[in-house]
Amino acid sequence: PVNLKCAESMGVCEQIRNFVVPLCANIHMAGSMITITACATAVCLMNQLPISLGTVVPFIMTLGIAMVASPGAPGGSIMTALPFLMPSYAEAVTLSGLLSLTSATVVMIQYVKYVTWKRLLPMVAAFVVFSTAAILMLDRIEGPAMRKILGVVLIFLSLYFSFFKEKIQKIIRPNTGWMLGTGSVSGIMGGLFGMHGPPIVLYLIVSEPSKDHYMGMIQTYAVITNITMLAVRAYNGYVTQYVGTAYLYALGGLVIGVIAGNWAFNRIPSRLFTYIVYAYIGISGAIILFTA
Numbered sequence: 001p002v003n004l005k006c007a008e009s010m011g012v013c014e015q016i017r018n019f020v021v022p023l024c025a026n027i028h029m030a031g032s033m034i035t036i037t038a039c040a041t042a043v044c045l046m047n048q049l050p051i052s053l054g055t056v057v058p059f060i061m062t063l064g065i066a067m068v069a070s071p072g073a074p075g076g077s078i079m080t081a082l083p084f085l086m087p088s089y090a091e092a093v094t095l096s097g098l099l100s101l102t103s104a105t106v107v108m109i110q111y112v113k114y115v116t117w118k119r120l121l122p123m124v125a126a127f128v129v130f131s132t133a134a135i136l137m138l139d140r141i142e143g144p145a146m147r148k149i150l151g152v153v154l155i156f157l158s159l160y161f162s163f164f165k166e167k168i169q170k171i172i173r174p175n176t177g178w179m180l181g182t183g184s185v186s187g188i189m190g191g192l193f194g195m196h197g198p199p200i201v202l203y204l205i206v207s208e209p210s211k212d213h214y215m216g217m218i219q220t221y222a223v224i225t226n227i228t229m230l231a232v233r234a235y236n237g238y239v240t241q242y243v244g245t246a247y248l249y250a251l252g253g254l255v256i257g258v259i260a261g262n263w264a265f266n267r268i269p270s271r272l273f274t275y276i277v278y279a280y281i282g283i284s285g286a287i288i289l290f291t292a
Contacts, residue, residue: 004272018272019159019279033063094238097226098247100197104222107215107262114216119174123200126183127190127225134191135232151290153189155282174207190229197222 007017037060044051182203190196200221208214233239268276 101226108219111216123183130187
């Protein structure tokens with residue numbers, strides 16, 4: 001908020017300052033990079049695993065990009081880096097879904113009273129159909145190629161919605177067509193990438209009347225859809241012992257993140273909250289694109 005006020009007093013355009021300041025505020029965690037790299041190297045040496053400069057340097061570069069989106073909360077850097085340490089793309093996506101399900105359940109309990117079910121159910125129905133089909137196709141698709149596509153899409157959506165929000169608000173309507181379309185796109189992205197949130201976020205943040213209604217809708221949607229995807233992934237054999245172990249280790253950081261996120265949510269103005277969401281989606285896209 002202080003940086004935003006300073007930018008405003010300097011005459012910086014509102015659309016630019018509301019996007020750039022939240023984005024650049026997340027570039028940090030140099031100390032966490034050193035710690036995680038040292039710990040990963042120590043684990044390899046303790047278990048007599050082969051390690052070389054050619055292995056460590058790409059790991060450090062990937063970690064550096066990932067830390068851009070690391071939340072400023074205890075354990076946030078580990079949570080951000082964890083998916084890059086998984087044995088396979090499918091397991092990383094499964095772990096992401098498990099963590100998302102857990103955090104969404106906790107938040108949903110607080111905001112479920114704001115849910116409008118007649119608007120939520122069409123999106124969920126479309127999601128179930130398209131996400132199931134996408135997950136069944138996952139084994140036939142190369143992970144790095146799909147990550148690059150996802151990264152480009154997220155960056156584009158973030159910039160487009162940031163600079164054309166007013167025009168989009170005039171187009172998007174809470175009708176059945178938009179709900180089914182948004183749920184379908186969300187299902188495809190969730191099945192292929194484990195990131196089904198952005199389409200729904202971009203739709204609900206424009207169509208819902210308040211932050212509380214938005215939070216109730218998005219978290220309830222996340223719980224229902226993550227349960228659906230988890231069941232299909234378990235059927236395909238993606239819920240492995242490695243995923244279970246990583247999930248248990250990640251729970252501590254997840255609890256801290258949920259508490260810190262809830263605290264920040266209650267203190268962020270609605271207008272600024274919208275641009276923070278857009279910035280986060282853009283950061284996620286950049287990380288995915290450059291680490292593919």
